[in-house]
Amino acid sequence: MIVAAAALPGEGGRWLLQKRPAGGDMAGLWEFPGGKVEADEGPVDALIRELHEELGIGIAARDVAPLTFASGLAGPRDLLLLLYHVATWSGDVTALHADEIGWFDTASIARLAMPPIDYLLLDSLRERSRG
Numbered sequence: 001m002i003v004a005a006a007a008l009p010g011e012g013g014r015w016l017l018q019k020r021p022a023g024g025d026m027a028g029l030w031e032f033p034g035g036k037v038e039a040d041e042g043p044v045d046a047l048i049r050e051l052h053e054e055l056g057i058g059i060a061a062r063d064v065a066p067l068t069f070a071s072g073l074a075g076p077r078d079l080l081l082l083l084y085h086v087a088t089w090s091g092d093v094t095a096l097h098a099d100e101i102g103w104f105d106t107a108s109i110a111r112l113a114m115p116p117i118d119y120l121l122l123d124s125l126r127e128r129s130r131g
């Protein structure tokens with residue numbers, strides 16, 4: 001399974017994370033917004049679609065750049081998680097899908113309960129926060 005996810009930058013080196021809804025897969029864990037890449041779409045198209053569905057924002061492909069990736073097992077499934085940096089977007093970020101959203105610096109992200117694979121993304125995110 002390939003998942004496209006977004007690193008959305010906020011003020012002061014913070015990044016947007018959302019809390020996965022109660023009752024579903026990995027409920028209550030904090031994640032980068034995004035979702036599965038469907039068979040008939042590319043990863044950036046999937047990201048654009050998911051961010052519209054989950055956060056109500058519009059992003060353009062030219063504002064999206066690869067940041068890092070991680071791979072491993074997510075429960076029984078083999079997962080490839082592609083994390084993209086999203087430089088800018090239109091509209092206000094709204095939690096349409098998540099139980100909660102928040103802006104966190106990388107030290108705070110490291111202390112959140114996340115899917116295991118997400119911790120592998122943090123080194124690149126720290127570097128990006130400094131840059």
Ligand SMILES: Nc1nc2c([nH]c(=O)n2[C@H]2C[C@H](O)[C@@H](COP(=O)(O)OP(=O)(O)OP(=O)(O)O)O2)c(=O)[nH]1
Nearest residue numbers: 003005025026031032033034035036074115117118
């Ligand atoms: N969006 C996202 N998913 C992640 C992250 N880390 C991680 O292990 N995952 C896993 C959780 C899920 O098994 C999978 C994403 O699938 P999902 O169920 O959220 O995706 P979706 O929005 O396409 O879901 P659906 O249409 O099937 O409801 O990737 C992350 O940081 N962001």
